[in-house]
Amino acid sequence: MALSLLKSFLNPSRKCLATKHCKTLSNLIWSQYGNLHNPMYDPEPFQVLYRVISVESFTTEVVKPVKQDISSNRTRPFITFVLGGPGSGKGTQCEKIVETFGFTHLSAGDLLRKEISSNSENGSTILDIIKEGKIVPSEITVKLIQRAIQSSESYKFLIDGFPRSDENRIAFERVIGMEPEVVLFFDCPEEEMVKRVLSRNQGRVDDNIETIKKRLKVFAGSNLPVINYYSGKGKLRKIDAVGTVDEIFEKVHPIFAAYKGAAS
Numbered sequence: 311m312a313l314s315l316l317k318s319f320l321n322p323s324r325k326c327l328a329t330k331h332c333k334t335l336s337n338l339i340w341s342q343y344g345n346l347h348n349p350m351y352d353p354e355p356f357q358v359l360y361r362v363i364s365v366e367s368f369t370t371e372v373v374k375p376v377k378q379d380i381s382s383n384r385t386r387p388f389i390t391f392v393l394g395g396p397g398s399g400k401g402t403q404c405e406k407i408v409e410t411f412g413f414t415h416l417s418a419g420d421l422l423r424k425e426i427s428s429n430s431e432n433g434s435t436i437l438d439i440i441k442e443g444k445i446v447p448s449e450i451t452v453k454l455i456q457r458a459i460q461s462s463e464s465y466k467f468l469i470d471g472f473p474r475s476d477e478n479r480i481a482f483e484r485v486i487g488m489e490p491e492v493v494l495f496f497d498c499p500e501e502e503m504v505k506r507v508l509s510r511n512q513g514r515v516d517d518n519i520e521t522i523k524k525r526l527k528v529f530a531g532s533n534l535p536v537i538n539y540y541s542g543k544g545k546l547r548k549i550d551a552v553g554t555v556d557e558i559f560e561k562v563h564p565i566f567a568a569y570k571g572a573a574s
C-alpha cells in the first residue's frame with residue numbers, strides 16, 4: 311500500500327510535488343525503508359534520495375533516480391551510535407571520524423545545549439535536567455535528532471551520546487524507524503573520566519564533581535543496559551578508551567575502514 315503510494319508520487323508525469331506530499335513521502339521513506347540495504351556500499355544513490363527529502367518541493371528530474379534506487383534496495387542512512395561515560399572521549403573521537411571518513415557528527419548533548427542557548431520553550435527544563443545529570447525526555451531529544459538528520463544532506467551520521475537509556479533507544483526506533491549499523495562504546499575507567507571532565511574547561515554547567523558523580527550513576531543505571539542490548543545484537547564495538555587520542559583512533563579506524571565507500 312505504502313509502496314504503491316510512493317510510486318504514484320514518483321510518477322514522471324508530475325511536474326512538481328507539493329510540500330504536503332514531500333512530507334508524506336519523507337515519512338514513508340523513513341518508515342517503510344528502514345531496513346534497506348546498507349548505503350555505505352554504494353553511497354551515491356542515497357545522496358540523490360536525501361536531496362529529495364530535504365527540499366520543500368521538487369521536480370521529477372530529481373525524483374526519477376530515487377525510484378531506481380528504491381527498487382534496487384540501496385537507500386537508507388548509515389547510523390552509528392557513539393556511547394561511553396562522561397569524558398570517555400566520544401566527542402574527541404567523533405571529530406577524528408568526521409575528518410577521516412566524512413561522517414556528520416550529531417551530539418545529542420550539543421543539540422540540547424543549543425536548545426538552551428536559543429531560549430526555546432523547552433530550554434529551561436533541559437537546563438535543569440542537565441544540571442542534575444539526568445536524562446532529558448526522549449521526545450525532546452529524538453525530535454532534535456530527527457530535525458538534524460532531515461536537514462542534513464549527509465547519509466552517514468555519528469549520533470554521539472545517544473541513546474542514553476532504553477527509553478531513548480525505543481523512541482528513536484519508533485520515530486526514526488531505523489536501527490544503527492554499528493554502536494561504538496568507549497570503555498573508560500571512572501577515575502580517568504572524572505579527571506578528563508574536570509580538566510575540560512569548556513564552561514559546561516555539568517562539568518563539576520557533584521554533577522559528574524550523578525552522571526556516572528545514570529550512565530551505569532541507564533546507559534549500560536543499552537550497551538548490553540546492542541552487544542546482544544552483535545552491533546557493539548567496544549574500544550578501550552585509555553591511551554592517547556591517536557592511539558584510540560587507531561582502534562576506531564578499522565571499524566569504519568571495513569565499510570567500502572565510507573572513506574573518501
Ligand SMILES: Nc1ncnc2c1ncn2[C@@H]1O[C@H](COP(=O)(O)OP(=O)(O)OP(=O)(O)O)[C@@H](O)[C@H]1O
Nearest residue numbers: 395396397398399400401402506509510553554555
Ligand atoms: N584519549 C584522551 N586522553 C586524554 N584526554 C582526552 C582523551 N580523549 C579526550 N580527552 C579530553 O577529555 C575531555 C573529555 O573528552 P570528550 O569531550 O571527547 O568526552 P565525551 O565522551 O564527549 O564527554 P561528554 O559525555 O561529557 O560529552 C576533553 O577535554 C578532551 O580533550
Ligand SMILES: Nc1ccn([C@H]2C[C@H](O)[C@@H](COP(=O)(O)O)O2)c(=O)n1
Nearest residue numbers: 418419420440444445446471472474
Ligand atoms: N541522549 C541524551 C544525551 C544527553 N543528555 C543530556 C544529559 C547529559 O548529561 C547532557 C550532556 O550530554 P553529553 O554532552 O555529555 O553527551 O545532556 C540527555 O539527556 N540525553
Ligand SMILES: [Mg+2]
Nearest residue numbers: 400401417419
Ligand atoms: Mg561529548
